[in-house]
Amino acid sequence: MKKVTLFKGDGIGPEICAQVKRVIEASQAAIEFEEFNVGEAEYYAHGALIPQAAFDSIERNKVILKAPITTPVGKGFRSCNVQLRERYDLYANIRPAKNLPNVKSPFDHVDMVIFRENTEDLYVGKEEKIDENTVYATKIITRRCSERIIRAAFDYALEHKRKKVSCIHKANILKMSDGLFLSVFHEISKEYPSIEADAYIVDNACMQMVMHPEKFDVMVMPNLYGDILSDLASGLIGGLGFLPSANIGKDVAMFEAVHGSAPDIAGQNKANPTALLLSACMMLEYLGEEEKAQMIRNAINQVLEEGKIRTQDCGGHASTSEFTEAIIEKLYI
Numbered sequence: 001m002k003k004v005t006l007f008k009g010d011g012i013g014p015e016i017c018a019q020v021k022r023v024i025e026a027s028q029a030a031i032e033f034e035e036f037n038v039g040e041a042e043y044y045a046h047g048a049l050i051p052q053a054a055f056d057s058i059e060r061n062k063v064i065l066k067a068p069i070t071t072p073v074g075k076g077f078r079s080c081n082v083q084l085r086e087r088y089d090l091y092a093n094i095r096p097a098k099n100l101p102n103v104k105s106p107f108d109h110v111d112m113v114i115f116r117e118n119t120e121d122l123y124v125g126k127e128e129k130i131d132e133n134t135v136y137a138t139k140i141i142t143r144r145c146s147e148r149i150i151r152a153a154f155d156y157a158l159e160h161k162r163k164k165v166s167c168i169h170k171a172n173i174l175k176m177s178d179g180l181f182l183s184v185f186h187e188i189s190k191e192y193p194s195i196e197a198d199a200y201i202v203d204n205a206c207m208q209m210v211m212h213p214e215k216f217d218v219m220v221m222p223n224l225y226g227d228i229l230s231d232l233a234s235g236l237i238g239g240l241g242f243l244p245s246a247n248i249g250k251d252v253a254m255f256e257a258v259h260g261s262a263p264d265i266a267g268q269n270k271a272n273p274t275a276l277l278l279s280a281c282m283m284l285e286y287l288g289e290e291e292k293a294q295m296i297r298n299a300i301n302q303v304l305e306e307g308k309i310r311t312q313d314c315g316g317h318a319s320t321s322e323f324t325e326a327i328i329e330k331l332y333i
C-alpha cells in the first residue's frame with residue numbers, strides 16, 4: 001500500500017474529497033490516505049494553516065492530494081500553495097486541458113498539456129521603488145530552472161507518447177532572459193530527436209490557441225506566461241469543474257483541482273468532483289497505478305458521454321454523490 005497525504009481543504013473541499021476517496025477505494029488502487037484538516041478552518045481553530053503532523057506526513061509519504069483552500073484577500077495568512085511550493089521546490093506546474101465527451105465548449109480538438117515553470121521569473125517578488133513614480137520588478141531566468149522544467153516537458157512527452165513540445169517565449173524583446181530560456185530549449189530538444197520541437201512568441205501563441213488549438217500538444221514556458229496561458233487553456237475546454245493539475249518537485253509531488261473552495265455552493269452536495277478526481281488520476285499515474293487511473297478516466301468519460309447524470313455546473317441536476325455513484329458503477333464495466 002502506498003500512503004498519500006490528503007488535505008481536505010475548505011468550502012467544497014471536504015465534500016469532493018470524500019467522493020474521490022470512495023472512487024479510489026472502489027477502484028482497488030493500492031493507496032492509503034493519511035487525512036488532515038488543512039486550511040482556513042484549521043487556521044482559525046488551531047492557529048496553523050498546515051499542522052506540523054501534516055508536514056511530517058508529507059515528509060514520509062512525498063505525495064499530496066490537496067482539496068482547495070480558502071485564502072483571505074489582502075490580509076491573514078499566506079497562500080498554502082505558495083508555502084508548499086517554496087518548502088518542497090515544486091518547480092513543475094502541469095495542467096492538461098482536454099475536451100471531455102459531451103461537455104460544452106466553444107472549441108473542439110483541445111488536447112494540450114502546459115508545463116509552467118513554478119519558481120522564478122517575475123514571481124520571485126523582487127519589486128523596488130526607485131522614486132514616487134517609478135517601480136522596478138526583477139525577472140529572473142536561470143539555466144538550472146529552465147533546464148529542469150524543459151526536461152520535464154520532454155520526458156513527459158516521451159512517456160505519454162506525445163508528438164511535439166512547443167516553447168512559449170518573448171525572446172524577440174527580452175533577448176537575454178527569455179533568450180536564455182529559448183536557447184536552453186533548443187539545446188535540450190536535441191536530446192529528444194523523436195519529439196518535434198517548435199517555438200512561439202507568447203502573444204502569437206494566445207491567438208493560435210484560440211484559432212487553432214489542435215496545433216498544440218505539450219507546451220513549456222516561464223512562470224508568468226504559464227500562469228496566463230494555463231487559464232486561457234482552461235477556458236478552451238469549458239469549465240472549472242473539469243481541470244486537474246500537478247505540482248511536481250524532485251522529491252515531493254502535489255495534485256489538486258485548479259478551482260477554488262467555491263464557498264457559494266459549499267455544504268450543498270452539488271460541486272463537481274471531476275477536477276479533483278482527474279487530479280487523483282494524475283497522482284495514480286505518478287505512483288505507477290496507470291491501469292487504475294485509466295479505469296477511472298474511462299468511467300468518468302462514460303458517465304459524461306451518456307449525459308444522464310451530470311452536476312449542475314454542466315447543465316445537470318445530479319448531486320456530487322449521485323454523480324460519484326454513477327462513476328463507481330461504470331468502473332468494472
Ligand code: NAI
Binds near residue numbers: 069071257264271273
Ligand atoms: P472558485 O474556483 O472557488 O469558484 C469560482 C466559481 O466556480 C464559483 O461560482 C464556484 O461555485 C464555481 N466552482 C468552482 N469549483 C466548482 C466545482 N468543483 N463544481 C461546481 N462549481 C464550481 O473561485 P473563487 O470564488 O475565486 O475563490 C474562492 C476561494 O478559493 C478563495 O478563497 C480563493 O483564494 C480560493 N482558491 C483556492 C485555490 C486552491 O486552493 N488551489 C485555487 C483558487 C482559489
Ligand code: MG
Binds near residue numbers: 227228231
Ligand atoms: Mg493563475
